[in-house]
Amino acid sequence: MFKAILIEKDDAGYRAGLTELNDSQLPDGEVTVRVEYSTLNYKDALAITGKGPVVRRFPMVPGVDLAGTVESSDSDRYQAGDRVLLNGWGVGEGHWGGLAQKARLKADWLIPLPETFSAKQAMAIGTAGYTAMLSVMALEQHGLTPASGPVLVTGANGGVGSFSIALLAALGYTVMASTGRPEEADYLKRLGAAEILDRAELVEKGKPLAKERWAGAIDSAGSHTLANVCAGTRYGGVVAACGLAQGMDFPSTVAPFILRGVTLAGIDSVMRPREDRLAAWQRLADVLDTGMLDEIAHEVGLEEAIDTATRLIEGSVQGRTVVDVNR
Known part of the structure; x- marks a missing residue:
């Protein structure tokens, strides 16, 4: 079992809540990732609050970003223990995303986590x-x-x-x-x-x-x-x-x-080719002063992300919100 924010839409209405899910409920994909950190982007806030038509299928785990460790892999590209990150690819919209303790994803969507950054720092960037x-x-x-x-x-x-x-x-x-x-x-x-x-x-x-x-x-x-x-x-x-x-x-x-x-x-960041993603993250590693991340980002727990989404839509959240999915 693992914790996740789950968005549902049915006769009872549109709602997002913290719940426990079973590994067997994870969607198809070659790589299962034990998520350490995710983020709360404007798109995620639209999805959680229902203020925009972001979610394309229900139920949905939101979260367009994630960073963590490969738990298992059916792809030659990744092995258990590899550190990875993901941005976009429709994750959190049409495929379960990063606001959960586990995610199952296509190998092509992942890139290696640059050694320069920890999982938390990568998600502060996101x-x-x-x-x-x-x-x-x-x-x-x-x-x-x-x-x-x-x-x-x-x-x-x-x-x-x-x-x-x-x-x-x-x-x-x-x-x-x-x-x-x-x-x-x-x-x-x-x-x-x-x-x-x-x-x-x-x-x-x-x-x-x-x-x-x-x-x-x-x-x-x-x-x-x-x-x-x-x-x-x-x-x-x-x-x-x-x-x-x-x-x-x-x-x-x-x-x-x-x-x-x-x-x-x-500028499209969602469907960007892998080569562009690798180049952008390498530039980030070369240029960004990681000391600035404490200035730009603040951290919340998984349950706090729901209330924070409302404040983000209202325009009262400064900088970046990093989500520790394990608290």
């Missing part, structure tokens, strides 16, 4: 840090350098935003951080932000083109925020779009793209 690094790599691939000019990060107090600031600052970029919580400016400056912008500047409908203010940006909001970010990007700049916290719509025009040559780079 999908948020991995997505932030994919975004930074996209900026670099499109020619952005610290000499190009400042880089704007929206949703700065969230997980992706926090890691984006820390990574960009570590690489020598000047970072502008947009937040709806200006009272937490000191936190953002400790991560490496040089300038704080009030989110109110970006969330309403703006002009097709605005003053050129940043050479690049990482946006996790979408909607009017992303449109305004593009409108304020300098000639030849690049914007990495990796989230939809404000909305899925994109009420923009082609003006930034055909008059200023702005590039809009889409």
Whole structure:
């Protein structure tokens, strides 16, 4: 038996609760992992609270991230005792995920846990840090350098935003951080932000083109925020779009793209090929100061994750939430 958060939907309604499950209930997969840590991402919070149509089948164990030790394997790629991690692949949506003490998964979904990180540190990074690094790599691939000019990060107090600031600052970029919580400016400056912008500047409908203010940006909001970010990007700049916290719509025009040559780079972290995942995690190991993780992440137990999910949806959770599934 093992503990897990289980989401159910039936005639009694939609609900998530902590329960005990039997190993025989685990889904199909080549590798069984004894989970040590998971995380609580925005997508997980949507799934647990039912605030978004994330879960595609029921019952479902949420959790798009996990790190732990292989318990058994039918794959040549992994053996019992191997340390592994997982991000995405629809886990926690269509296949039981990481907010449990055990998970059974396809071998292709797993990658080795970098020796640089413990399981807890890897989950403090999680999908948020991995997505932030994919975004930074996209900026670099499109020619952005610290000499190009400042880089704007929206949703700065969230997980992706926090890691984006820390990574960009570590690489020598000047970072502008947009937040709806200006009272937490000191936190953002400790991560490496040089300038704080009030989110109110970006969330309403703006002009097709605005003053050129940043050479690049990482946006996790979408909607009017992303449109305004593009409108304020300098000639030849690049914007990495990796989230939809404000909305899925994109009420923009082609003006930034055909008059200023702005590039809009889409960042998918869920179905990313294995090679890209390995590259991103290696860059994280090379660049990230693990001492920053205590600043960015806080820990909760498995049962606490349910209440924390509600607060995350409300926007009152700072940084990353690491879930110790064994307490």
